[in-house]
Amino acid sequence: KNEVEQSPQNLTAQEGEFITINCSxxxxxxxxxxxxxxxxxxxxxxxxxxxxxxxxxxxxATINIQEKxxxxxxxxxxxxxxxxxxxxxxxxxxxxxxxxxxIIQP
Amino acid sequence: xxxxxxxxxxxxxxxxxxxxxxxxxxSGHVSLFWYQQALGQGPEFLTYFQNxxxxxxxxxxxxxxxxERPEGSVSTLKIQRTQQEDSAVYLCASSRKNPASGxxxxxxxxxxxRLTVT
Numbered sequence: 001k002n003e004v005e006q007s008p009q010n011l012t013a014q015e016g017e018f019i020t021i022n023c024s025x026x027x028x029x030x031x032x033x034x035x036x037x038x039x040x041x042x043x044x045x046x047x048x049x050x051x052x053x054x055x056x057x058x059x060x061a062t063i064n065i066q067e068k069x070x071x072x073x074x075x076x077x078x079x080x081x082x083x084x085x086x087x088x089x090x091x092x093x094x095x096x097x098x099x100x101x102x103i104i105q106p
Numbered sequence: 107x108x109x110x111x112x113x114x115x116x117x118x119x120x121x122x123x124x125x126x127x128x129x130x131x132x133s134g135h136v137s138l139f140w141y142q143q144a145l146g147q148g149p150e151f152l153t154y155f156q157n158x159x160x161x162x163x164x165x166x167x168x169x170x171x172x173x174e175r176p177e178g179s180v181s182t183l184k185i186q187r188t189q190q191e192d193s194a195v196y197l198c199a200s201s202r203k204n205p206a207s208g209x210x211x212x213x214x215x216x217x218x219x220r221l222t223v224t
Contacts, residue, residue, distance in 0.1 A: 033213075035215075042216060043149070043199075045214070045215075092162040092164065093151040093199070093213075094139075094213065096141075096148035
């Protein structure tokens with residue numbers, strides 16, 4: 001089974017700060033997913049990437065397949081970015097990390 | 107178009123009761139997945155279907171859990187004789203194709219059903 005580790009588990013930052021969330025996995029994969037979950041809300045897919053880098057607005061995701069590592073960055077963070085960010089790798093369904101609980105304070 | 111919907115959104119059951127949770131996937135999506143998310147944890151895979159076929163049920167925690175998708179569209183997750191440890195959010199997701207180990211497709215998640223067993 002692919003072991004997915006995320007760090008940090010919890011992160012509190014001030015509005016405007018640059019945020020980095022890390023994800024590592026143990027078994028080679030074809031693609032990695034980054035997802036966002038708001039409290040009490042459903043899960044939204046942010047990125048699915050298999051190599052290099054993807055950017056969407058203030059969100060940037062990178063992956064290094066050889067090192068089995070991915071990062072999610074948020075530039076110019078805003079309180080509305082406060083959520084749980086989860087990385088996941090394909091298996092029968094998806095195998096998820098435990099998530100990073102991000103709080104952006106005004 | 108409409109996304110994945112789940113019902114009920116909230117369910118309170120007394121220990122020992124049976125419950126049925128419904129998932130309506132996005133129309134035309136071949137694959138459907140059920141996940142269980144305990145408080146403060148990431149989701150855990152339960153089972154998935156490709157059309158009406160249940161291809162993997164390795165994540166179902168016990169034989170009290172049963173899922174079906176008889177016509178390849180709507181799916182129902184049934185939990186018999188509920189226990190307190192069954193309290194969790196049950197998430198359903200669908201995708202256009204089956205994300206086997208060699209490929210991956212975006213999954214679209216429903217809002218979840220929060221089950222509380224008292």
